[in-house]
Amino acid sequence: MQLLEERILTDGNILGENILKVDNFLTHQVDYRLMKAIGKMFAQKYAEAGITKVATIEASGIAPAVYAAEAMDVPMIFAKKHKNITMTEGILTAEVYSFTKQVTSTVSIAGKFLSKEDKVLIIDDFLANGQAAKGLIEIIGQAGAQVVGVGIVIEKSFQDGRRLIEDMGIEVTSLARIKNFENGNLNFLEADA
Ligand code: G4P
Numbered sequence: 441m442q443l444l445e446e447r448i449l450t451d452g453n454i455l456g457e458n459i460l461k462v463d464n465f466l467t468h469q470v471d472y473r474l475m476k477a478i479g480k481m482f483a484q485k486y487a488e489a490g491i492t493k494v495a496t497i498e499a500s501g502i503a504p505a506v507y508a509a510e511a512m513d514v515p516m517i518f519a520k521k522h523k524n525i526t527m528t529e530g531i532l533t534a535e536v537y538s539f540t541k542q543v544t545s546t547v548s549i550a551g552k553f554l555s556k557e558d559k560v561l562i563i564d565d566f567l568a569n570g571q572a573a574k575g576l577i578e579i580i581g582q583a584g585a586q587v588v589g590v591g592i593v594i595e596k597s598f599q600d601g602r603r604l605i606e607d608m609g610i611e612v613t614s615l616a617r618i619k620n621f622e623n624g625n626l627n628f629l630e631a632d633a
Contacts, residue, residue, distance in 0.1 A: 441615040479507025505563040534575035554583035570601025
């Protein structure tokens with residue numbers, strides 16, 4: 441997605457070996473116009489797939505996910521990282537290990553929001569090692585619903601996430617694919633949309 445790649449080049453900052461900081465349009469301050477365009481792109485790609493729900497994990501997945509849901513006119517569900525006192529029954533959970541943060545968290549969705557009839561599109565801001573997407577796939581599977589695809593805003597293609605998801609037989613659609621970071625610059629692979 442050209443608009444997104446241009447924005448990454450203008451506003452992204454490379455931190456250390458392999459972290460891209462995009463806090464002025466995606467992970468902290470949110471550019472709703474760009475998110476809306478991203479949502480439309482995912483909706484176009486999955487227009488014929490019969491998607492009934494969009495799912496993500498809090499926090500930074502929520503902005504692109506909600507615009508994808510708007511463009512497809514379906515509800516968006518975000519998995520919670522902390523148990524909420526109002527979540528009392530029928531909770532579906534998965535353990536998600538973050539290689540970046542070196543912590544395991546339990547993510548959860550109330551079972552009443554997913555059913556066997558649902559066809560779910562997962563959306564997330566970053567795909568690195570794929571652990572967040574894997575956790576969501578597990579939760580959606582527990583509900584007997586179908587994961588139709590995983591839509592990613594920024595994929596770090598030099599990490600293993602894409603392979604992990606594709607090995608489960610699930611399509612990955614990434615709007616920007618980073619091949620590598622090199623001397624303070626970044627190189628893209630051809631994006632999926
Ligand atoms: P994984 O889910 O693909 O396995 O990713 P990993 O454990 O490596 O990353 C954990 C967190 O770090 C995720 O956010 C992920 O989005 C984020 N992350 C990974 N690589 C980058 C990067 O290069 N830049 C930025 N900005 N974030 C990155 P999270 O813990 O779910 O955080 P949040 O969504 O609550 O902010």
